[in-house]
Amino acid sequence: MQKTLLLVDGSSYLYRAYHAMAQLTSPSGMPTGALYGVLNMLRRLRLDVAHDFACCVFDAKGENFRHTLYPAYKANRPPMPDDLRPQAEALPELVRLMGWPTLAISGVEADDVIGTLTKQGEAEGWQVVISTGDKDMAQLVDDQVTLVNTMSNETLDIAGVENKFGVRPDQIIDYLSLIGDKVDNVPGVDKCGPKTAVKWLAEYGNLHNVMEHAHDIKGKVGENLVAALPHLPLSYELITIKTDVDLHHTLPNGLQDLARQSPDWSKLAVHFQELGFRTWLKEAQQRLNEPVPAAQSPIQVDDLFTAESIQPVAHTAPTPIAPAGLHYQAITTEAQLSELQARLQTADTIGLDTETTSLDAMNAQLVGISIAFAAGDAVYIPVGHSLTAAPEQLPLTTVLGCLKPFLESNQLGKIGQNLKYDQHVLANYGLQINHIVGDAMLASYIVESHLGHGLDELARRHLDLPTITYESLCGKGAKQIGFGDVGLADATRYAAEDADFALRIERHLRAQMDEAQLTMYTKMELPVAQVLFVMERNGVLIDKQELAQQSHELGSELMRLQERAYQLADQPFNLNSPKQLQEILFDKMGIPTSGLKKTASGGISTNESVLEKLAPDYPLPQLILQTRSLAKLKSTYTDKLPQLINPKTGRVHTTYAQAVAITGRLASNNPNLQNIPIRTEEGRRVRRAFVAPAGAEVVSADYSQIELRIMAHLSGDTTLIEAFKHDQDIHRRTAAEVFGISQDAVTSEQRRYAKTINFGLIYGMSQYGLAKSLGIDVAQAKNFIDRYFARYPGVADYMQRTREQAQLHGFVETLFGRRLYLPGLKSKNGNERAATERAAINAPMQGTASDLIKMAMIAVADWLQHNQLQSRLIMQVHDELVLEVPNHELAQVNTRLPELMAGVAKLHVPLVAEVGHGHNWDEAH
16 A cells, blocks of 8 residues: 655644734743644645655754855844744744654755655655645645645645646746745745746746847847846856755654654643643543553554544633634624623724625725624624625624624724724724724834735735635636625635734734834824724815816817917827827937937837937927826816715715825825826816815925935934024025035025035935036036035934945835835846945935834824814825815914824924915915
8 A cells, every 4th residue: 555654834733823822821921822822734634645655844953054045045034922932932842742854954854854755755656745824835845745834724636736736746846936935035036926937937837948039029128138137147056946855864764764753752742731721631630541452453643632632611712713623603693792802891902893785985885893802702793795795694784783882892902904994894883893902914014014904915924824815706807706706714814814814813913013013003004094994084175176277278278289289280180199108209200219218119119218318409309298297287176076976975085095105195095185296287286176065274384405404314413404593595404505605695596506415415316316406517516415415414424324224224214113024125127226325325314214104293283182173184195184174263273283183293393384274275385
């Protein structure tokens, strides 16, 4: 009979159990949750997979050969959590006592030991089963090798690998080399995702052939492939699992040393008592007291821990997070709802999520609500499914009536993923979510701002667990169904998983935060989310007639510009056609193309940067730029804003996104308020359509020269600090310093130069960039920069310190401790690396400015609420707060608002907020 070798990736098991299990401690206070989880999974595996030989493999301490090949290998991984370290040290001995041979070989990884054992097992003609969640292991799959993932209940044979990844097992290394591995910091091809990698490998067969045809692949991703050619062989080597590790000294008898073993009952009993595993202790003691029948051999390992014993006694340990161990329940009866109420009455914190009909939170309708109590323990309450999908559902009013006191309780903590969305959904039904104590998305934004913050990605990154995707249940495109048509069993698993994972991920990320990060998370990001929720709910009043007039005028002007373009080209043409414009500019008009950017097909580009370069010398490119600007203004704002007015409120409700920019800046969309142009008269006019209702005015408060003030504080430059302390015109002062004249003698042109230098340098502008901005030669620009740094030496020192910190740590920090990660610093592309270094100089200033405006939002919102004012925040744009203020509160707000904004922090220079008011936003600004 063919034998089977069972191999376990013990290090992967350890981390997965750590992130999946609730926090447990032994009677002595030692953390034990990860230990319990690993042992429980190994017990289940013993029962589920019949085998003759087995080994649990762990990573050895210290670096391995991959670090020698690539020092940045796994550089992005955080250090092992303090509460996991003692468990990691104790685990191998416990596993060995349970009857599992264990291995840890220095200089290589667990994957390489498993790869070597796999090939040795195949050489013996055995079947090999590898228990892991690591995608790299798929390269080992063949007719004799299968992967088993105990977390997802997934089994991968050859067909399974092809179905999951879209490539054969023998193409997995090629596939992973192309897409890279962010977790292990293995570089791939920029912007090459799984679909692109699968497409290339389907066409060319392997990585070598893809590289050979790199110059045949068009578009930006083709350019990225060419740029990646130097490092792809290294990536391939890093991803390739070794199968020739020398195990002779460790296993002198070869695979025979991995024969199944019986447990050491007496030692296990001692450990179980110390760890507080009472159920297992009782079972071990029973085994020790059982006589061994003379006709039988000693107790086999399969007799240890029967299937019944795998489930822990209530309240002694948590349920393991494997599909068979999940406790996800649908609430469809009055009795179940009563049980849920009883559980909520005794809970301290819950995970919370909603399922809805739309991503438009203000108009979304409830389909269901999920609540998690602990890892793997969650419920789903369907309220809006079709009768076909969920024949039994409680009435919506009954469910909301039951949940209302708990949702609005200030004692029951709530944790979710982007809970601001769920707040809107429940607010549509008149319910509030109070006492929000955590948000996995925002926690991720604090700990790792440069990475993605979606729940699916967070689960893979931190729990090493797959998620059920929305598309897998509802489909895509025109055939996509609504969540209300998903069957109850699938919907329950999906929805409960969301609440469960959000709860676990938030707790895990919170534990990684240092003091400054925890303060920023709890005192800034979470409170700001509540301010944004209220602002989004408030919305802003829009004057539709004003926008209609502007659209009409813009349309007329665009027609006039089009006719003028025809005259300049001496023929009619499509102004939006790059091909026609290219022919007219460069073929017909003969404009020189030297130094101009080319398209992927080899033609000359007519994008904005090219037209801007040509505009000073040629009227047609200048006119095309003007046309594009006005057309964008018309389509994006004057035409679209009226369509975004909510018919229920008569207002436009933008959505503010917190977890987007690494600097902490807020983004807004639908509409994007941050991008309304203010440098042109037409752009400023759009703000006239943002109006106050009768009896009120729009009030705008804007931090004055905030980033220059922050530069003065961070750099400690005495000249800059003195200028701001004496309320001097900083650009006039800089002009006087740079040109060596008195401030009274500074001309408007010199002040313009100085303003460009001031703002340019804080954005890391080079001498070439300054030369372009001022329209001067590079030598003059260098002279200006040299003079600037000579007069402001503190600024030069600050920039150098910032560059050094960025290179040393991979991140810079704001004044308040926000970490701004800059992965581009390690890029092999020189241009990208230089651009990231420039960004590193500005990031602490821009990040500190974003921190200050958030602090101001919190202070203003608290003041309005505390004083029960009718004034309300309606917008936040860059360094500006916009309020809607009743006339009788105008004087009070105009006085107090700048004081609040100036008082949120004490810098070496004064913070100044300038306030204005008017019937519309343009008048107020």
